[in-house]
Amino acid sequence: MVIRKSSFFSLINTIVFSIAIFEIFFFSYEKFIYYHFAYYGYNLNYPSLGRHVVTLSIYLLLTVLPSKKFEKPSDFFLVYILFIILLPASVMVAYNAISYLLYGIYIFSYITLLLITNFGSNIPKLKLVPFEFKKKYVALSLISLSLITVSIFFKYKGGNLNFSFVDIYSYRDESRETFSGVLAYIIKWLSYSIFPFILVWGLYSRKNLIIFFAVLGQFLIFGFTNHKSYFFNIILIFAIYFIFNFLADKPKINKFNFILIIFFVFSLFLMLMSFGDYGLIGSLFFRRLFFWPVLISDSYVNFALEYGFSFYNNIEPVSNIISSYMQREGEYTNTGYIANAYLQGGILLLMMYNILLSMMLIIYNKAFQDRLPIQALICLCILTFRPLLGSDLLVGILSNGVAFMMLLQLIIFNSKYFFHSNEIKR
Secondary structure, eight states: OOOOHHHHHHHHHHHHHHHHHHHHHHHHIIIIIIHHHGGGTOOOOOOOHHHHHHHHHHHHHHHHSSOSSOOSHHHHHHHHHIIIIIHHHHHHHHTTOSOHHHHHHHHHHHHHHHHHHHHGGGSOOOOOOOBOOOGGGHHHHHHHHHHHHHHHHHHHHTTOOOOOGGGHHHHHHHHTTTSOTHHHHHHHHIIIIIHHHHHHHHHHHTOHHHHHHHHHHHHHHHHHHOOHHHHHHHHHHHHHHHHHHHHTTOTTSOHHHHHHHHHHHHHHHHHHHHTTTOHHHHIIIIIIIIIHHHHHHHHHHHHHHHHOOOTTOOSSOHHHHHHHHTTOTTOOOOOOHHHHHHHHHHHHHHHHHHHHHHHHHHHHHHHHTTSSOHHHHHHHHHHHHGGGGSSOHHHHHHTTSHHHHHHHHHHHHTBTTTTOOTTOOO
């Protein structure tokens, strides 16, 4: 078998930048996360050289597994999981800061999703009967819905908004009772689905007014709730869209290696800012986005090992139970579907959830693949399924807007009028 030189150098680049990213996170965990936030429950057991090499090798193996052709929307979601979950988990397991069981079920879930979605490539594309939905009404309808909903929040909450990161947690506690019941569902659908969808819509239709409205709406939601994940949606959409907009007309560039380079630069920037006068940036990204969700998930797994599986028989929300277990009453302790599934029903339920999510990804691939510009498709795919990495699977599908986001895209992108526009450029 002859190995092409370009493929060989591409593999070398993947390995080199993956190692560099791993070492940046490895260094930052000890010198920044543990140094400043050990009281959150972060542990630090200095690893032997052997354990360091083993965990790094496992992460490298996981890095080279996904498809580098990016032919399916699910390919982007799997790479997102690689960065958001498997990278910090690999670093933390090297320091013996999380259990090997959590790391094992992360890897098990990742490989399961990868294998089943790749197998789904053999299934024929879905042929759907187009809806009679005129494209020109989409932005107007979504903006009207958003304005009505935001007006409801102003009525209940008034003009009391907070944009200071210093007062986030005290403000969030004060607002907890305001956004309950139906309002809690609506605000999640706005922040996870409607405003992000409008932002992507504005970007690829090149309408600055729509972009401004979507960003303003997402900032208002952040001001109402002070959940930083809502603010992160804005950064995520702009970053992904402009990176892949740049790559769209450059087929010779290895997309995966280009993403690795960008993520390496981003990680290096975070590390440098963390040790300067901008520790807030390190806290916002390193702690909140990467390491904190893994630590919470480890508490879910340890709770299941200590007290047994819950089987959805909890008197109070699981997040409150885990808050008490972590001795952090009132903290945000929701976590992704993986640890949630293990706490509720062990490996068997986790396997069922992985299969269900894989089927959803396959349906998404078959319904939307080749229907949108690649930069818009990537944004929407990750936005559609990202809530599942921060909540139980069923909660994410229903209350956090995953099903609503899929339905929204199905209605709009299956309209026979949708592609009759010069604004959409493939």
